[in-house]
Amino acid sequence: DFGYGHSLAISSNGTILVVGAPFEGRGRVHIYDLTKDYPEISRFDGNSKDDFFGGSVSMSSEGEGEPMTVAVGAHAVGEDGVTYSDNGGEYVKVYKFLKNESEGRKEFTHFGKTITVSRVGSFGFSVSLSNNGNWLAVGAPRDDSAGSNAGKTFVYQIGNRRISLVGDIPGKKKNDWSGFWVAFNHDGTKLAVASPKPTEGNETVRIPSYHIIDVST
Structure with missing residues (x-):
C-alpha cells in the first residue's frame, strides 16, 4: 500500500489531476492529463525515504499569463508524532x-528553491495555493514556538522568479495543532487556518476550530 490517493487536487477545468502517494518509495506525486489516452504526464519523488512527500498537494x-502551479508537501512526521525520515524531510516543492x-x-x-523552515514540526502537513497561484500557505501543526504542538502556518508569495516568505500565523496555545488544515x-x-481541537471530555474525538485571516491588509 503506497498510500496512493492520500492527497488529491484537480484543475478547475477538470483535465489535470494530481495524486499523492506518500508511502511509495521516498514519497511520490503523479500528475495526469485526463484528456490523453496515456494520461500520466509527470512524476516527482521526494528527497529521501520516509519523507511522506505527497502527503499534501494543492x-x-x-x-492569462499565469501558469498552472502545483505545491507538494513532505511533512515526515506521522500523526503519532514520530519522525520517520532520517533526514528531517519537512519541506514543500512547487x-x-x-x-x-x-x-x-x-x-x-520544479520552480524556485525547495521551501524549508528550521526547527518546525510537521512543516508541509497541509498546503494551499490561491487560485491564481500567487500565494501559498503551508501548515506546520506540530510547531512548538507558541507552545508544545501549538502549530503555525507560513504564508509565501510566489513571484515570477522566486518564492518569498511573507509572514507566519502561530497557534494560540499548547496542543492547538494550528495549521492542520x-x-x-x-x-x-x-486564508482559513484550522485546528483540530479535542471535544470536551473526550480526548479521542476532534472537532475543527478555524479562523479567517485577511492577507490583503
Missing part, C-alpha cells in the same frame, strides 16, 4: 506548468 488554475522550448510542449517543472480563497486575500 493546485492553482491556469489563467512546480509550474511551463513550456519546454526544446521539445515544444508544456510540462511541469489551510485553505486560500480565489485571489489569495483570505
